[in-house]
Amino acid sequence: MGRSAGPPAPLPHPAEWALGGRRLTALPTNLLLGGTVITAYTYVAIPGLMFGAGGLALYALTYLLLLTPLLMLVLPRLHRVAARHGLVTAADYVRARHGSHTLALAVALTSILATMPYLALQVIGVTTLLDAMGLPVGGAACAVALVVVLLCSAALIHPGGLRACARIAPVKAALCAGVLILVAVLAVAEFGGPGAVFAAADRRLAAQGLSLVVPPESVTAYATLALGSALAQPMYPQIVTAALASRGRRPLRAAIAALPLWALSLALSAFLGVAALAAGVQTHPGHAELAVPLLIRNLVPEQLAGFLYGALAVGALLPAAVMAIGMAALLVRNVYSEYLNPTATPKHEVRVARTASLGITAGALLFALVLRPQDAVNLHLLGGVWVLQTLPAVALSLFTRWFHHRALLAGWAAGMAAGTALICLHGFSSVVDLGIGPLHAPIYVALPALVLNLATAAVLTPVLDRLGSPRWKDATTCGTPHERRGSRYTVVVD
Incomplete structure (x- = not known):
C-alpha cells in the first residue's frame, strides 16, 4: 500500500527563498524586523557611544520610537503592492511603479552599496567580542573564528533562505535579551543601585566635559540624527525583505506595532555604557565599542564571560x-536578470541568489579584515546618507505619482553627490555645522542631502512635463496583477 502523497513542494522562486514564501505571521515578522533593526553591532556600538560621547547616544532610543510610525506608514502599502504584483525587492517596485529601468538600477545599486558596510559592521561586532575573549583582532585565531561564524551563517541561509532566518530569530532575541538583563542586574548589584551607577558615570563624564543629558548646543544634532536615521532605515533591503515576507498587511501592522518593545533592549544596552563608565572601564582611544565586553569581563567569571560573548556573537x-539575502535578491532580480540574463527562470534566479549571498558574506568578511573598524564605521555613515536618497523613488511614490521618473533620478544624483561631498569634506563626520548667515547648527548630513534631492525632483518634474518628456506606464495601477513573461513578475494572491 503506497503512502498518501503530501502537498507538493513549492517550486523554486525568489519569493520562496528571499521572502519565505510570504507566509510569516506577526510574531516571526516582529522578531525579524526587530532583529535586523537592532543588530549585534548595535549592542556594542550604542553603549560605546554612551561611554565615549555621553547623552548624544540616546538619539538611538528616539530614532526607534520615530521609526515605528514611519514603518507603519510605508511598509503595509509597499507590502500590498508587492504581494499583488509579485515583487520581491524595492527596486522591483520602482521598476513597476515608474517603468524606469535606470531608476530601478540606481535604487538597487545604492541599496547594495549602502548595506555592504552595514553587513561588515556585524562582522566587526563579532571581532570586538572575539578580541575581548583573548583572540586579538588581526591574529590568525580571530580570523579562523570569524570564518567559522560566517560559515554557520552561510550554512543557514544558503538552502533555507529567509525561512531559516525566521527560525533562529527567537533564539537571537532570547540570547541577546538574556545577556543584557544579566549584565545590567550584575552592574546594579555591584554599585548598590541604579542611582549610584548614574552618579558615578556622571562624575566621570563631567571630568571629560560631557554629560549624560544632551547639551543644548547638540540638540539639533540629536534631533536630526534621530529623524534621519528613522527615515533611512525603511529603505534598507533587510527591512524591506522582512516586511514583504509577512503573510498579509494585518500581521505586518501587528508586528510593527510591537516594535517599540525592542526599545527596552536598546535602553538596556545604553545603560551598560553608563555602567562601564561607572566601573572605570578603560578602552584604547577610538575603541569605545569595547566598553561592554570589558565591563562583562569585570563583572563575571571568565567562563561565564566567554558564554555571554558567544551569545552576542550568535546574535x-x-x-x-x-x-545578505536582501542584497542577493537585489543583485539577482534587478541587475543579473534585468541586464545580464533576461530569460533567467525563477529556479535559476534562486540558484544565482544563493551563490551571490555566499559571495556577499565573503566580501563582508574581507571588508572587515582589511579595513580598520573606524573606516567601516565611516563607510556605514556614508551608506546611511546614500540609502536615504532612495526614499523619494520608493516611499514617496507609494503616495503620489506626481514626480517624473527622470526628475527622481536627477534628485537622487544630486542628493548622492551633495551628501558624499559634505561627509568627505568634513573628515567623514556625519554631523556637520551648517547654517545661513549668522545662524549655524550641527545637522546630520543626510537630511540636507535629502532636501536637495526633493527640491531637484520637484523643480524638474513640471519642466520635464512641459517639455513633453514621456512618462512610462505604471504597472501597479492595473486592474489585475501585472505579469511579465519569464521570471520578473509573478502573480501572488494576498
Whole structure:
C-alpha cells in the first residue's frame, strides 16, 4: 500500500527563498524586523557611544520610537503592492511603479552599496567580542573564528533562505535579551543601585566635559540624527525583505506595532555604557565599542564571560543573514536578470541568489579584515546618507505619482553627490555645522542631502512635463496583477 502523497513542494522562486514564501505571521515578522533593526553591532556600538560621547547616544532610543510610525506608514502599502504584483525587492517596485529601468538600477545599486558596510559592521561586532575573549583582532585565531561564524551563517541561509532566518530569530532575541538583563542586574548589584551607577558615570563624564543629558548646543544634532536615521532605515533591503515576507498587511501592522518593545533592549544596552563608565572601564582611544565586553569581563567569571560573548556573537548571525539575502535578491532580480540574463527562470534566479549571498558574506568578511573598524564605521555613515536618497523613488511614490521618473533620478544624483561631498569634506563626520548667515547648527548630513534631492525632483518634474518628456506606464495601477513573461513578475494572491 503506497503512502498518501503530501502537498507538493513549492517550486523554486525568489519569493520562496528571499521572502519565505510570504507566509510569516506577526510574531516571526516582529522578531525579524526587530532583529535586523537592532543588530549585534548595535549592542556594542550604542553603549560605546554612551561611554565615549555621553547623552548624544540616546538619539538611538528616539530614532526607534520615530521609526515605528514611519514603518507603519510605508511598509503595509509597499507590502500590498508587492504581494499583488509579485515583487520581491524595492527596486522591483520602482521598476513597476515608474517603468524606469535606470531608476530601478540606481535604487538597487545604492541599496547594495549602502548595506555592504552595514553587513561588515556585524562582522566587526563579532571581532570586538572575539578580541575581548583573548583572540586579538588581526591574529590568525580571530580570523579562523570569524570564518567559522560566517560559515554557520552561510550554512543557514544558503538552502533555507529567509525561512531559516525566521527560525533562529527567537533564539537571537532570547540570547541577546538574556545577556543584557544579566549584565545590567550584575552592574546594579555591584554599585548598590541604579542611582549610584548614574552618579558615578556622571562624575566621570563631567571630568571629560560631557554629560549624560544632551547639551543644548547638540540638540539639533540629536534631533536630526534621530529623524534621519528613522527615515533611512525603511529603505534598507533587510527591512524591506522582512516586511514583504509577512503573510498579509494585518500581521505586518501587528508586528510593527510591537516594535517599540525592542526599545527596552536598546535602553538596556545604553545603560551598560553608563555602567562601564561607572566601573572605570578603560578602552584604547577610538575603541569605545569595547566598553561592554570589558565591563562583562569585570563583572563575571571568565567562563561565564566567554558564554555571554558567544551569545552576542550568535546574535550577529540573524541580521547578517537577512542583509545578505536582501542584497542577493537585489543583485539577482534587478541587475543579473534585468541586464545580464533576461530569460533567467525563477529556479535559476534562486540558484544565482544563493551563490551571490555566499559571495556577499565573503566580501563582508574581507571588508572587515582589511579595513580598520573606524573606516567601516565611516563607510556605514556614508551608506546611511546614500540609502536615504532612495526614499523619494520608493516611499514617496507609494503616495503620489506626481514626480517624473527622470526628475527622481536627477534628485537622487544630486542628493548622492551633495551628501558624499559634505561627509568627505568634513573628515567623514556625519554631523556637520551648517547654517545661513549668522545662524549655524550641527545637522546630520543626510537630511540636507535629502532636501536637495526633493527640491531637484520637484523643480524638474513640471519642466520635464512641459517639455513633453514621456512618462512610462505604471504597472501597479492595473486592474489585475501585472505579469511579465519569464521570471520578473509573478502573480501572488494576498
